[in-house]
Amino acid sequence: MTQQQPPVPILISNVRVFDAVWSGLTPPTSVLIQDRRIAAIGTQGSPEGTAVIEGGGRVLIPGLTDAHVHLFAAGTSLAGLTTGATGTGYYHALAAAGQMLMRGFTTVRDMAGDVASLRQVLDAGTFPGPRIYPSQAAISQTSGHGDFSHVYEDANTFSCGAHARAEQIGFLRVADGRDQVLAAVREQLKKGASQIKVMAGGGVASAYDPLDVLQYTPDELRAAVEAATDWGTYVCAHVYNDEGIRRAIAAGIKSIEHGHLVNGPRTVKLMADEDVWLSTQPFLESDHEYPSAENTEKNKQVCEGVAHTFRWAREQGAKIAFGTDLLLEPEKAGLQNEMLTRLSTDFGFKPAEALRIATSGNAELFRLSGERDPYKAARLGQITEGAWADVLLVEGDPTQDLTVLGDPDKNLAVIIKDGRIYKNTLG
Incomplete structure (x- = not known):
């Protein structure tokens, strides 16, 4: 994919900078962006032809990040994704990416969906959207x-027929046994995955698995880790309960997605001791709606565990990543910003602490992709010299009041990603 010509240099003057390395703001200063990176902070000069944005004392923060999105499923319903024409999912993903960027999210980790090609298009600057760390099919x-096959259909292992629709469109891949798991992991890496996601426990939206069940044997999980490690990257695991988390950690998995049903601090301490990330979401029960009473009850159980999970993770010193996991309800996509603000308003984080989690903190997790990291040439999630030029100019001070980020249309005056201006209300 051909990269567009480098954008013109940009000087953002008279701004207070939250660099996401420490918790405070700098005194009023200037930030020079050149060649898609932060070229200088506090500079008094700029190259000829520089575009100047007068910050007026506003707060400049790194672009927001989301560690658990589903671009391929964010802009469409389950029926639309599984019964619509194949191409519609890609168009919806492209639209969802543009909307996500305009909410201030400049980097996301996609946790299921065929988005590697979308990443290439967005990185080339052809369309607006965030940087993407693709997992490809979960x-x-x-x-x-x-x-998501029908109950009357044979399992893939026994069937010579077509796979379920979710597999046909590259959203999911069903694989049983060491050999199939190895092949499934390698298939996603071939398609451009920067990390791998496996399902290691029951889920809310799925039809056949109660929340307490364990999924994948230790050997199958180790097979996934071995294949990913051979490619210099890591495995994430969808799992809620203690025993499933412990099995995943023992297999070498580095990121636990969700974890809302941990039963006390012991398992979270193990995560901290083993340097395993808790990539979790500040869910409220109203965030998702389900057609069946069974799925609704599972959602209730998960949401009741959110506050405990956050508290134990903080007390035990576990590494926490912020994500949203919004999918299949397009009308709720805008909750992404509100969910970020809940870290402060509902779950006990100080505003600057929550903001650091959603910027430089998530970026530390993303770097586990190693050589598969598509953005390893510079740092993400911080405003330091040499870092990627992904920044937001905010009306208000989110280090004191995170809720200003809940209204991006009103309070994001400037959005810059990869050194390009995508929004500027200041002229």
């Missing part, structure tokens, strides 16, 4: 959280 056992 990998599931038969009857697991990623098995």
Whole structure:
């Protein structure tokens, strides 16, 4: 994919900078952006032809990041994704990416969906959207959280027929046994995955698996880790309960997605001791709606565990990543910003602490992709010299009041990603 010509240099003057390395703001200063990176902070000069934005004392922060999105499913319903024409999912993903950027999210980790090609288009500057760390298809056992076949259909292992629709469109991959898991992981890496996601426990939206069940044997999980490690990257695991988390950690998995049903601090302490990330979401029960009473009850159980999970993670010193996991309800996509503000308003984080989690903190997790990291040439999630030029100019001070980020249309005066201006209300 051909990259567009480098954008013109940009000087943002008279701004207070939250660099996401420490918690405070700098005195009024200037930030020079050149060649898609932060070229200088506090400079008095700029190259000829520089575009100047007068910050007026506003706060400049790094672009927001989201560690758990589903671009391929964010802009469409389950029926639209599984029964619509194949191409519609890609168009919806492209639109969802542009909307996400305009909410201030400049980097996301996609946790299921065929988005590697979308990443290339967005990185080339052809369309607006965030940087993407693709997982490609999430990998599931038969009857697991990623098995959306009908109950009357044979399992893939026994069937010579077509795969379920979710597999046909590259959203999920059902694989059983060491050999199939190895092949499934390698398939996603071939398609451009920067990390791998497996389903290691029951889920809310899926039809066949209660929340307490374990998914994938230790050997199957180790197979996924071995294949990913050979490519210099890591595995994430969807799992809620203690035993599933412990099994995943023992297999070498580095990121636990969700974890809302941990039963006390012991498992979270193990995560901290083993340097395993908790990539979790500040869910409220109203965030999702389900057609069946069973799925609704599972959603209630998960949401009741959110506050405990956050509290134990903080007390035990676990590494926390922020994500939203919004999918299949396009009308709720705008909750992404509100969910970020809940870290402060509902779950006990100081505003600057929450903001650091959603910028430089998530970026530390993303770097586990190693050589598969598509953005390893510079730092993400911070405003320091040499870092990627992804910044937001904010009306108000989110280090004191995170809720200003809940209204991006009103309070994001400037959005710059990869050194390009995508929004500027200041002229």
